[in-house]
Amino acid sequence: MRKLKWTIRIILLAIFGLFFHYVLPQHDIVRFVSTSEKYTDFSVWNRIFYASADSGNADSPSRDVTLFHGFYPNGNTIIYRNEDTGWIWPPYFKFDSADLHAEVRNLVSTEEAPKWASITHYGWRIPFLGVYPNAVAIRPVASPDEFIIPYFNIVFFVLLAAFLLFLRAMWRQFRERSVDPVLESASDKWDEVEADVSEQRGRLGRWMGSWRRKPRQ
Amino acid sequence: MMGFIRLIVAGFLVLTLIFVCVSLYSRSVRRERLEKEWDANRPEGADDARRSAYVESGMAEYFSGFRRRLVLLVYVVPAVAVAIIIYITN
Numbered sequence: 001m002r003k004l005k006w007t008i009r010i011i012l013l014a015i016f017g018l019f020f021h022y023v024l025p026q027h028d029i030v031r032f033v034s035t036s037e038k039y040t041d042f043s044v045w046n047r048i049f050y051a052s053a054d055s056g057n058a059d060s061p062s063r064d065v066t067l068f069h070g071f072y073p074n075g076n077t078i079i080y081r082n083e084d085t086g087w088i089w090p091p092y093f094k095f096d097s098a099d100l101h102a103e104v105r106n107l108v109s110t111e112e113a114p115k116w117a118s119i120t121h122y123g124w125r126i127p128f129l130g131v132y133p134n135a136v137a138i139r140p141v142a143s144p145d146e147f148i149i150p151y152f153n154i155v156f157f158v159l160l161a162a163f164l165l166f167l168r169a170m171w172r173q174f175r176e177r178s179v180d181p182v183l184e185s186a187s188d189k190w191d192e193v194e195a196d197v198s199e200q201r202g203r204l205g206r207w208m209g210s211w212r213r214k215p216r217q
Numbered sequence: 218m219m220g221f222i223r224l225i226v227a228g229f230l231v232l233t234l235i236f237v238c239v240s241l242y243s244r245s246v247r248r249e250r251l252e253k254e255w256d257a258n259r260p261e262g263a264d265d266a267r268r269s270a271y272v273e274s275g276m277a278e279y280f281s282g283f284r285r286r287l288v289l290l291v292y293v294v295p296a297v298a299v300a301i302i303i304y305i306t307n
Binding site: 099 | 218220221242245246248302
């Protein structure tokens with residue numbers, strides 16, 4: 001039982017951890033080398049990882065997706081997609097993918113004269129599903145070692161903790177004021193009913209007893 | 218545009234649920250505080266009727282007061298947050 005409890009807890013923690021890791025913004029320091037447009041036919045496997053068509057356009061099962069090709073300071077490649085999230089999930093309310101494209105084009109550089117940039121993104125690169133993280137914002141940085149403080153995530157988790165504590169307080173208040181009194185009166189009622197039943201049983205027993213043969217005297 | 222309407226409708230429903238919960242909670246906390254206040258220094262020879270009159274008058278004050286309006290922030294804060302996110306992202 002104890003093991004089962006812990007297994008469920010760990011699975012829940014993993015699900016929430018993965019969820020937040022996917023959805024919350026992260027910052028990478030990257031050097032961009034090119035951008036491209038790729039005609040993409042979404043499948044049931046990867047549709048969920050893509051956002052929507054540019055805001056104001058109809059969403060169709062296949063369309064062009066803009067990709068940014070970059071390198072990490074350690075030489076590994078990374079590809080981002082550039083999609084509007086629009087009014088839907090995840091709630092980044094990004095409508096300016098075309099402007100972001102221009103900013104990235106402006107920062108395209110060579111290995112000899114690198115222009116490093118901090119790119120804010122969410123999502124994962126999953127090569128075997130053709131899935132890319134979605135770039136949200138870009139800002140040039142002086143050196144590839146710059147440390148970026150994740151202000152948004154700090155505020156987000158503080159607010160999340162406050163919200164959960166508030167929910168707990170609400171639940172406790174509800175139990176103390178609304179559930180417990182009802183339960184108490186219900187258990188009082190139950191005691192009464194039980195007393196009543198045993199009384200009835202006593203009467204019935206006496207009646208049955210009256211039919212029993214009386215011991216001969 | 219459909220996305221925007223969907224956001225407004227779904228957001229309104231979720232926030233209304235939260236609004237109802239928060240206002241019930243706030244009311245309950247207030248009532249409990251009034252009851253405890255009364256029990257802490259109850260006047261000599263006071264009966265239950267006077268206790269409930271005290272609590273009800275305190276609740277009436279709460280209903281006409283400013284603090285109750287604060288619960289409306291449940292609608293305002295997310296709307297402002299969305300506006301800020303839109304401004305920062307774009």
